[in-house]
Each structure stands twice: as structure tokens, then as C-alpha cells.
Amino acid sequence: MKFIPHTQKEIEEMMRDIGISSLDDLFKDIPDEVKIKEKLNLPTPLSELGIKNEIENIFSSDIPPKRIFLGGGAYYHFIPSTVNYILNRGEFYTSYTPYQPELSQGILQALFEFQSVLSDLTGADVTNASMYDGATSLVEAIFMAERIKNKKRLLVANSLNPEYQEVIKTYLKPRNIEIEYIDFREDGRVDLDKLKDKSKNDFSSLVIQSPNYFGIIEDIEDINKIVKEKDALLILSILEVLSLGMLKPPFELGVDILTGEAQSFGLPLSFGGPYLGIIQTRKEFIREIPGRIVGETVDRNGKRCFVMTLRTREQDIRREKAKSNICTNNSLNAIASLVYLTTVGPEGLKKIANLNYKKAHYFKQRLTNEGFNLTFSGPFFNEIAVNLPFSYDILKEKLSIVGIEGGFPLRYYGMDNSYLFAVTEMNSREDIELLICALKEG
Amino acid sequence: MKFIPHTQKEIEEMMRDIGISSLDDLFKDIPDEVKIKEKLNLPTPLSELGIKNEIENIFSSDIPPKRIFLGGGAYYHFIPSTVNYILNRGEFYTSYTPYQPELSQGILQALFEFQSVLSDLTGADVTNASMYDGATSLVEAIFMAERIKNKKRLLVANSLNPEYQEVIKTYLKPRNIEIEYIDFREDGRVDLDKLKDKSKNDFSSLVIQSPNYFGIIEDIEDINKIVKEKDALLILSILEVLSLGMLKPPFELGVDILTGEAQSFGLPLSFGGPYLGIIQTRKEFIREIPGRIVGETVDRNGKRCFVMTLRTREQDIRREKAKSNICTNNSLNAIASLVYLTTVGPEGLKKIANLNYKKAHYFKQRLTNEGFNLTFSGPFFNEIAVNLPFSYDILKEKLSIVGIEGGFPLRYYGMDNSYLFAVTEMNSREDIELLICALKEG
């Protein structure tokens, strides 16, 4: 395919007007030594039909089953048709970051609405216009806390998603910030005693996840008390944002910075991305939040409108003094999540959240009826760790026979026979029964 | 699902304002005898997720193979992504017939462009804004010819698609128009001698198809001479409009009315519909053409714009004296075909048409190499009838093993062992080899 709209004649006219005699002349400032001399090893070009056929082949084999009980930071949820319908609007998806507000009110208002809806949902004062993903927004929150509290020590709940733990490590290493981990208890929750212990020395912030990596709901208020005694900040990371349809707004529980992965709000699994990082905070920290923020204002005729605001935090204005290097973020996905939340509405969000809760607990009931043990005893939302008397390979085999994907091993914690299962509204009762059956088998 | 946007409170307010106390009051003018008293036997309502799951089940079983060699009035062709992208615009597909030109310039200009492109393609002066399908537009052409020539006799080439023949019969029966059929020769084309013979008596028009039902290209000029000697009209029906990418513009060959099925121009097979009927004619007959026509004009400020024109031919103005009863037609599909034609462009259309020709002729080569006989010897485009030494059931079995659909039996003509195959750009060389293989087998 070619997306070049010129006719040969036009190209020639243009060359004449510029005063060159061949297209090569356009590159005469490039030293010959670095010019490509031979045809690079790239595939032969394909037509639209050709590429479709090729992709068809890829997608017609090796496709995972649709009965998915995998979670761990990405969840299989229902996406209403409205979402894609709106994302399909070229006016949205083919536009750039809204530098020119006169031509970008659509994106700007939608992002303002996104910020508002997300703030209302969690009780935050400020939500930025999106981050890359849940992990990187958590890192930014940690940096934020460090800018605010200026202590070179960070506490991290060990029940935080291991991938996120890895990302934190990568980012903190060059910054000389010490990380200490807070272990979890038998019930899967942060061990408050250990937290108290570790919080004896100064630290900028504590990072927890709730529902945590094991699906367990933390007692945020209790944790916050300990954190606040040391004048540190509490950073909450939510990876299953659907839980917000059921659980208390985190900012009412004392959270200072909330970061999250909002993939559950209308984004396809897409083999891991692009998803949607969110970061929120209280009004007092607004000047420390990274990335783009849309604010309301009026135009010269007094008409309400929206612009990017507090721009002096950003890299294009402040360069090395910016709060972050983030530039391109995830606007379109923010709009997707806005359309998602607006489509399901307040009652719908509660319904879906409750249904997740119910199905996961039904699964738990069935498991315990069948004599399986949960790894942790704490309250949970839609994800649980189960102890199973067989290896991961055997589990995979059992499940693949019945066309199920699920059960991610907790190897990171050395709990080799404990597996994480997520249950969502996409899993029918039959799917659950099938899963139970497969686990019982043999 | 529910698409009612009212809150319960609003409903009550409205009832109060109208002065009724229950919604039932709105129907008090309907006699009790005809009111529905019990719950009708309809399915329980489904949510969006519920309906998706149900449909998923239907579509995950019993789906035909994608190697399709079926034609006979509907063809499997490539549809570029641009088509659906444009059809997805709510401004187009959720609008009504453009009664208010100020709010409908999009549809109106697109239909004007459709008319223009189709006219340019065939050499017609006038194309209307679309008909239901190829068969009904053919009937309208016959009525048109009758209005113009006023003879109660119609000649029809027997090589016209049998379904179309049936439709003609249905429509003509109450109108007392006599139909006579012109047989085809060994080469599959209209028998000119028989035509001369039958044309001795007066007739309004002769209907031919080219490429005809057997895929054979007719000698339109020769046929036209005979028709014109009797001052009758020649109606050409084209079911594989893609052939226009290769064959002479029919109006240059003397055709008076052209009707066709334009499904090949960007419309999905969709199990038979909706497709796109086209009808075209010469300027002199413009007042006899049925359906909607868009014309260019200017607005009060002298700005070019488009309106529906010659409206006095239509049912909403002329009622029983209208040229046809057609009202809702196929605007959106007309736009689809316009986007299709514009996407492939002049060179692309030629390329695709030539590729169809080439692949079909390659298939023919392979067939004859393997000792199979074609049923007819005439020149063809992308469809051919093949004599095979086995029954339809056996053919189906052979093909289903290799995942091919194709070979429609010419039972209508009593040629039980002759089967129609279409070959398009969607059939790879491998598909063709596979088909040959399957035919040779056992």
C-alpha cells in the first residue's frame, strides 16, 4: 500500500519549483557514509487485501479460549458498543494533544469530564488527564511524594503486584531512594505491626494496593493512621478499578495520592496495552502532579471552554525542572473510560461491581465445597488465590482441555502451588462450574 | 435493554401535564376487544452482554468456509476499510431521506456523486439514487419501457438469472403483459435467430443480462440492432457490476435502460441483503425513471447545493400516478458503493476486474487441463458453468471436506450436472488448486 497522494507529475513540478532535479538531492546534506546503500531487509509490500489475509492467518490459529479467569492487573470485562463507536470518530483519534484549544474543545471537554468523573468516583480533588499505565503512574506518585516530603525512604507493601514492584525498583535505583517492603499476614493483608515497625524511621510515602495483588481488600483507614503519624503520604494503587463500584471512595479513607490502572473501564485486554494510568491527589498537591491537566475557563466572549492548565509543571515549558517527562499520554483511552462509565452509569457500575463480587464469591463457595483451600482468608473483591495440589503445568493442561485460561501462579512469593483466579461478569455460572470440574478432575 | 431515557419522575410529571393518571389512559381510544390481554410469547429481555453472548453462540457454529466460489447474483469481493469507516458515521446512517436539504447536504451530495460515478462508468445520462436490488430495479425498467413504448409484450433472454425471471413473472402477472423467452445457444449467448423470430411481433423491450447467468458476455451491439429495428428498448441487467471495470460502457452499445445489482461494489454478502439496485437511462427517458434523483442547484445565496429533484414522479407527490411506489430505497448502500469506487479508483477498478478475469480463466485452464468440460464456450468474465460427472450432493461433500463453498447447480435449466462457479480476487491460486484437487478426487 501507499499513502502518498501525489501524482508523478506533481512530484516533478514540485522538484522544479524547489530547484532540484532528483529526489536524492533532498538528502545531499546527509554524508554518504551513513546513507543506506542496499535494500534493507524488510518484507515485500502488501496490499490492503494482502495484509488482511496475512493477519487472518495469524489470528485464525493459536487464539486463547474465551473463558478467562486471569487477572493480576488486567481484567476481562464487558465493553459496551458505545465505547468503540465514539473512539471511531476520526475527529478524536486522529488529533494531536490539544495545543490549540479553539480546534480541540472536543478532546479538552472530554478530558475535563474524565477528570471530573474519576475524581467523583474516588473522592479526589484532582485527576490528571491520564498516564501510561498503572505501574508508571505509581512511580510518578512516589516521585511526587518524594518532592513533597523529601525523605529518601519509601515503604512498599509486599502485596503490591510484583510487576509494579519491579518497575518501582527500576525507577528508584538511580535516585538513591531506599525501598523497604512490608510483609502481608495470613489473611493476605498488610501486616500492621510490621508496618509500625518499619515506619519508625522517616519515609516519604507508603505504597499499598487494594484490592491487593491477591485480591484482598486492605483496611486502608488503619494503615493510614500509621502513615500519618509519621507525616508521610499514603499512596494507594488500584489495579482493579471496577472495585470502586462497590468500595468506599479512597480519598475518604485518608489516601493522599491514588494511582491506578483503569483498563477495566472499557479498554480491551489487547495483550497488555495500551491501558490507562490514572493519578489523583488532593488539591494541596496539585502543583506536584505530573502530566496534563485540563481546566475550565472562558473565551474572549465569555463562553465556557477548556484548556490545558498549570502548564508550567510540564516538560515542554520547564524542561529539566518539569515534574515529569511525560508528554504523549493516553487521552483516547481516557475518553474510552469516560464513555464506558457514562454508558453503565451509577447504577450500572454498582451492578457490575456487585456481580463481580458475587461471581467470585460463588466461585469461592464452590471451591470450598469441593474441598479446596483459599490461600488467604481476608475479604476480597473479584480475585482470589487458591491452593491447588498440583503444578502449574498440570493446571494448564487441565484447563486447556476445557478451554479455560486462568490460575496465575504466585511464584514470585515462592508459593508455587497457589494460583490467582479472577472472576468477572464475563464468566458465566457454567464457566465457573466447568472450571471447578476441571480442577477436581483426576 | 431499554432505550427509554425517561426517569420515573419525569414520566409522572408528563402524565400530570397531559392530565392522565396512568399510561393505560393513553390507549383508552383502543377498543378493549383488540387490546392485548396476556403477555405475548416473546423472549425475555436481554442485556447488551446477554445478546452479545447469544449471538456469539450462533456465529460460533455452522459458519460457512471462507473459500467461496459462489456467484449467481452475489459475489464475494474485497471491501476496503474506508467503506465501513464512512458508513459508521452516525450523521449518515441515522438520518432519514433528505427531505430537508439544509440538514442533508452530506447525503445529497454523496448521492449526486454516486449518480455521477455510476453514470460515468456505464455511459448513462441518468442514474437514480438507488433501488432495492437488481431484480426489482429490472422490474421497474420493464414498467418504464412499457410506459414509453406501450406494447403489452416483453422479451426476456432465458440466460437471465432464474430468480430474476421469477420476479418478473410475479410482477407482470397482474399487469397482463405477455412474456416470451429467448433461448441461448451452445456458447451460452442469446440466440440471435430466435430473437429475430420472436421480435417479429411488437414488444416494448428486450431484457438481457451480460455477463449473463452463465457468466457469458453477450454481444450487446448485435442484439441491440435487432431490438432497434422494432423500435423497442433494450434493457440490460448486470449482476456482476465489477465486469464494468473491463467491459465496454453499455450505453455506448445502444442499451436504453440499464439495471443492476451493485453488491460487488463494496457491500458485504450478508446472506443476501441489503444490496443495491441501480437503474440508469438516457436523458430522454429521465421523466420515466422511478425513485429518487438528486439534482444540483444553488441556494438563495448562490451557493451550489443539492436537492431531490423531479419529485413529481414520486409517490408522496403523485400518489397513484407515480412512476413507482418506491420510497425508502438504499441510500446508505449507494454511499458504500461510492466510497468503494473512490477507494479503488480508476486503475484499481481495472486491476480488480482484470484479476477476476484472470483468476477465472486460470481456473478454466486448470479445469480443461484436468479434462473437465465447460458447459458453454462463449467469452466470460469471472463466472463459468462446468459439467461435472457427479451429483450436487456429491459435489457438496467433496468441497466441504476441503472447506470450499461453490458450484451452484443449473437445475433451473434441467442441466443437472452443470455447476456454476465464480472466481474472484478473494480466491487465491491455492484455493483454486484446492478446488481442482477436490473435483478430481475419487
Next chain:
Amino acid sequence: MKLLNELSKRGKNKFDIEDDINSEIEMLDDKYLRDDVNIPDVSEIELIRHFISLSKDNYGVDNGFYPLGSCTMKYNPKINEDIAKREELKYFHPLTSIEYSQGLLKIMWEIEEFLKSLTGMDAFTLQPAAGAHGEYTGLRIMWEYFNEKGEKRNKVILPDSSHGTNPASSSMLGLDVIEIESKEGMVDPEKLIEVVDENTFALMLTNPNTLGFFEKDILKISKILKSKGALLYYDGANLNGFVGIARPGDMGFDAVHLNLHKTFSTPHGGGGPGSGPVGVKEFLKDYLPYPVIENSDDFYYFSKPAKSIGKVRSFFGNFSVILKAYLYIKELGFEGLKEVSQIAVLNANYIKEKLKKYYPSQFDRLVKHECILSGKIYKEYGVKTLDIAKRIMDYGFHPPTIYFPHIVDEALMIEPTETENKETLDNFIEAMIKISDEIKNNPEIVKNAPITTKIQRPDELRANKELKVKW
């Protein structure tokens, strides 16, 4: 906006496709071959911009209130569009062997069952491509029935409020049309008796009729026709007025057509595609066009009714439109469909009550899905209903249907549908009242409308005279 041909320049389009045949192929004789193809040559980016830009010059239900009377412009659910665009349908050939199409046949069979339930008819064909096509098919079935009985009836009776397709469909069969005057906007049984005789083929009736009234004497009407052996045809374009509340089959109708692109929410596409299934009573069942879908032991197949009128189109119907209506019915169920008409009627009456003193017509009674107002009292200001319609655009709404039905002077035919909320109706009502004020205080504003649209008051006479129907 430029036209495509004005954007065209040879060589812009870069479309390509692979050729995997490397054998020599005999070429077609030159005499059949065209020299060139003369269609617009534009690049893909220009194409996209052109059509996106065109779309922005168009107004649909997705853009706002569209109270076009008799058109039932309700919300078109996006889920149904998505499903109808499934990849599988792209390659589902209508001649596919039925072993592969059981699922689709089931869908067709089931929607026929649903429509039977909803209308009280005994059998359906899904073939007609639109309402008018349905009318033709229904009348054609009746014609075959009479023909078989050897009865030569040729009079179709229509109320003066009937839709234009009714007489036009009758004409297509060579039948004569007799229009009878309405009384209070409804069929007058007295008048009907006068014209019904042994030569009467049928009465075609829309119910609720195009004034939005339920034909209160429907049972009397039916008796009058039956007494002379004539049949009763139901134009179901307005079924949204009592779907789930009452059934044409229980009112004496012998054949009906439905507009799936109205009551059953399939989008109108700027003028189609639609779908106009026809339902008949038992005694007409054998005349249905073939193929019909049969089901034995959950195996679905096609067959041809004994006395079938033949075929009215190619293949079996506008499948993907039918599919959307099927989905809609499954989404709503009985209670949901009943609520549709309840709220549609609530909305129509609400508008009527709020606006009747500003735009009085000669009628004021309970309406169903739509209400008729009139601009006639503004003639004295030199303002026509057309002007009012154009002014409505300036307030951001699509105008209602105007000048129809013909029996109401300066008619404004307003069908809000059930998917419009109270706020929208209130905004519309407010705009209409403002317009009435404008007419009284400053009629020029209204006569000069619209002022907010890109083009304004096209010269239709010129279009008719010049007949420029291609570039």
C-alpha cells in the same frame, strides 16, 4: 464542498492488489474491452476527508431531535450495528448450503415468530425490502387469492390521509384507487359503506393513521369490508403507536406490513436500506412469496408455498436489517416493547398538549405515536409552515414532516418517538413557542430562516428545470 471529480487527478489513487497467478491467460477480444475507466482518482486521505466533511453536513438521530412524522426516528442501538457488521456476514453468501446457515435461518424463523406474536398474524415473509415493497407484496398476495378464486376485483379504497405509497402500490398492480374523505381525521364508516361493493379489492389502512389517531371504528370498518368479501390491508409503518398494546391481527386485518426501519429501530441510512416484512392470515399463507423458512425438529430449511405468488426480489430479504430488528426485539422483550409504545404515545401527547394552542389544527384528540399541528393561523403574517420548519433548524432540531397529511392545512406532523427525553421535548416545545412569538412580532426572522445552516433555501425549481443529475 468540492465534488469528487473536482478533487480528481489521474495518478493520485494508489490502490493495489496482489496477483498470484503467473500463468499466461487468453485475453478477451478487444471488441468487448473498454478503453479506460473514468471515475474519480483521489488519494485515500482525500477520500476520507471528503466523506467525513460531507457527513458533517448531515443531520441524523445521533445529532439531535428528529421528529419527522411517520418516520419513527428513534435511537439506533449501537450494539445492533456492531453485531450486524460481524466479519462472518461479509462472506455469508446467500447460496450457501443450508447446513452452514442454520444459525441465520433460525434467526429468520424466530423473528417471524416474534412478529406473528406482536401482530396476531399467522405467517410472515421477510423478503420485502421496505414498506412500499411490503405493500406491493401484501396486495399481490391478495390479488393472487382473488385471482385464484376467479374474482376480478379492482377497487382499492384509501382514506384521504393515507401515505403516498398506498395508492402507488395499488397502481403497480393495475388496481384502481378510490379515496374516501375522513371524518374527524378517521375513516367514516358511513362513507365507507357507500363505496364498498363486490368490486372492492381491499381497504388499506394505516393505524394509528397518519394523523396519529387510532382508527376507533376499526371493528366496524372490518365488518363492512368482510361483508362484501373485500380484504383489509394494514400499513404497519405506525405500529410504534400501539406495539405491545394491540394487534392488527385482532382488528380484522388480513395482511400487514411492518417497517423494521421504524418500529424496530433499524437505522434509516439516509433513505434505506429498510425491511418491510409482510404478515398474513392463515387463508393467505399459501400465497406467500417463496422461499419461506420451515423448521422441523430444529432443522431449518426453505420451501415454496403451494400457491406462492413467486418471488418479489432476489434471495430472501435484507438479512442484516432483519438481524438488527431481531436483536432489538430480543433486547426489549414484551414488556420492553409495550413500554416503547407507552412512552412514544406519552411523548406525542405531551407535545400536542403543550403546543396545541400555538399551532392549532382542526383536530384535538388523544393521539398515538405522533401529533399533527398546523401553522395555518400564521398565514395572516405571511408565514408558511415551510418557513416554520426552516426556523426550527435554527434552534438546532430537525423539522417535523410538513404538508402531510394533505387533509390538514399547513400540517406539522411531529413524531417524537420514545427515545427522546423530557428535556429534549421541553426544549423543542420552548423553541416552537418562541417561533410563534417571532412570527407575531417579527415574521421576517421566520421567513428568512434558516440562518444557521451552511446552505439556505435551495432553488428547487432551478434543479427541476436544469436537471443536472450528474457532474
Next chain:
Amino acid sequence: MKLLNELSKRGKNKFDIEDDINSEIEMLDDKYLRDDVNIPDVSEIELIRHFISLSKDNYGVDNGFYPLGSCTMKYNPKINEDIAKREELKYFHPLTSIEYSQGLLKIMWEIEEFLKSLTGMDAFTLQPAAGAHGEYTGLRIMWEYFNEKGEKRNKVILPDSSHGTNPASSSMLGLDVIEIESKEGMVDPEKLIEVVDENTFALMLTNPNTLGFFEKDILKISKILKSKGALLYYDGANLNGFVGIARPGDMGFDAVHLNLHKTFSTPHGGGGPGSGPVGVKEFLKDYLPYPVIENSDDFYYFSKPAKSIGKVRSFFGNFSVILKAYLYIKELGFEGLKEVSQIAVLNANYIKEKLKKYYPSQFDRLVKHECILSGKIYKEYGVKTLDIAKRIMDYGFHPPTIYFPHIVDEALMIEPTETENKETLDNFIEAMIKISDEIKNNPEIVKNAPITTKIQRPDELRANKELKVKW
């Protein structure tokens, strides 16, 4: 336009979902439960109209010319969008066992191969979510390399024309930024020599740079850095300027990032998602973030490089963005990509030649993907470049980037890309010349622009002061 919360009314939304569990389930302790969810409650039709209407207040490449410099706003092929929206991707969980994801891993593996070919680098990671993320990742890899070697270097050198993300990314690693002055818009080797020392971590260079110039002394520059053991980082945001013509890997760059959402045509989505793969030379390969994709005998799997910096995000990258870029490369092939830069550069030079006398900047030399003009000569009329940008809107175009790079006074940074045809460029050029006439004859027109947009000159100060960042 109303805001969603202004449309909201409790009870409008009718969303539903089936519950197929009929067992009793223990409820969560009340203390965890929220009372209510306070998000907008609107109906589906309102939602659709709201967002459709919002979209109409936005301008994208699909709407017209978008010559935003440094952003490479080229056409986004619709086929790629379609493929990336395939149903399968909706349920392709990143933790899916690799037996099921061989096809997707192959795509990732292959695009890495393509990118290696195109850049001359030895290994790639697809993880970074955008260009800036790529910069961080690339620098982080370098940091790990030096750290491992026990070298504590902390000086990142940047030309004064560099993009803001370059210094910001350096800071995130705690590195110090040194800006060097350009000479004739390019890095001055003399100046560079002065600042490069044993403490120099790297030079970050965009090439073609943000003025659109190819850094002609690139080989010298590279030598200077290497001589002190420092590294050379390539900001590949502007690769569109010589893709297929030259390769950063052949110029001495040690690590590069590419913006798939620029050169490789994936849409920018109003500000993301993007994708910023990072490529490195052999000696840095072991430091790549994990997982990396390996292939043995056509079986694809993940592994962790020996000295991996760890992870820079969750999972493996923005897969569906990567997929679109993969498709784009397969559609174009080598010749196609080469043509991309040829025509992109042709277009940029064409604009520059036609406009340089109207908007002269201090530079006039051959450019690559973009050209820099300046509005500085119009200061005497009281017209700022911002005014010119706003006026461009009235002519139907999106304005270029303005006031960047900082080293050009009143900069207008124009990147036409290869997907704009001559007519569009000519129209733009004509508009720009007209604007220059307007400034000279009637500067108020320009100072009062835009007049055609729905909103005009928002009060940004007020936004900053009031900080109303939610409703």
C-alpha cells in the same frame, strides 16, 4: 455544550446486566462499602449525542491539514485501525500462556527485526509507552551500563533546540543537563568539544533536529563523545525525515527511541496512546528491560536479559499500537518507507521555498521533514506568531507548532508529512501569503483571529488561577 453532569438526572441510565448466580453469597462488611456512586446518569442516546457533538468540536488529520511540527501528523490508515480492533484482541490477556500467543509474539518479534533493519540497531524493546518513556528507558539502560562499569557520569548534553522531554527524562534519572548553543541551527562540534569530558554521560540528539536540519557533523559529534567514553542517544521522533535513507545506527548512536505514533502512522488519539520502542547497540543489549522476546525454531517466548534494568511498565508494551506500526511497515516495505521520507522532505522543502520570503527565519537551508519559519518580521505590526496561528484556523487548517524550537524567534514549525498532496500545500501556502498581506494591510484581522471557531482565545491565565479541574 453542556457537561455530562449537567445532563445527568438520576434514573435516566437504563444499563442492565444478567445475574446468573442464584445462590446466597456472603456480603462484604459494611465498613468497606460505599453508599452510592456519583457519576453522570444519562441515557444512551444522550451519551451518543454528547460525544458525537464533542467530536465535532475537534480537529484531526481526518478533517484536514495538520502541519504540527515535530508531531508527524500523517494519515492513519483505516485498515490498521480495523485490524487492531479485532474481536480477539478484546480477550487476549497479557498473562495468556505463550502457547496461545505465538502469533502475537511473532508480530512483536518481527517488528523488532524491522526496526533493527531500519535503524541499524542490534536489539529492541517494545515496552515504552511513548517517546518520553523511550528516552527514559534508553537513558536508564545507559545508566545501568555505566553503573555496572563503576563510572559515575552525570552530565547529559543537549542542543538548545532539543525537545523538552530530553532534559526532563534526564532529570528523572537524577542526571544534570547541559545545554549547548547551536550554530546555524545545528550542533557546533567546537562547542561540543568544550563541554564533553569524563563526566559526560551522553549527548541526546534529535536528527533531523527540531529545525528540520540534518545534523551535518554527526560523525564528528559521535567521535567527540566516544573519545571521552560518553554515549550518544538518538531521539527518533523525527525519523520521518530520513527513514529508509539513512540509519541512526550507522551514525554512531548507541541507543535510540522511535515514536511509532509519528513515523509509523499510528494515530495520536488526541494525546496518546503511543509507543516508543528503544533500540540499542550490541553492548547495551543485556541491559534491556525484561521481558524480551526470543525465537528459537519459530517458537517464541519471553526471557530476561542478563543485566536487565528491570521493568519500565506493566506487561510488554502497547500491543495494539505496535500492531498498527507492524502493519504499516508490512504495507509499505522498504521502497515504500523510503518514499515516505522522500516525499515528506519534498513537501517540507516545497513549503519552505514558497514561504521563506514571507516568513523568514534566520536560517535558510535544505530541510528534512519540517521547516521552520518565523513571524518575527511582523512584530512591527503588533502581530505575534500566536495571532498568525489563530488566523490560520480561519483558513481551515490546523496551525503549525509555534514558539518552538526556542532558538528561533516567533517560530512557526511546519511539518506537512508525505500524506499531504500538492493541492493542500498550495492552499496552505496561499493562505499564509494572504495572512502576510492581511498583516501588512489590516493587522487587526489577524490580531482578532480566529473568528470562525466556536470558541476564541480562551483565557488561560484565568484557568491557571482558578484551577477548576473538575466540575
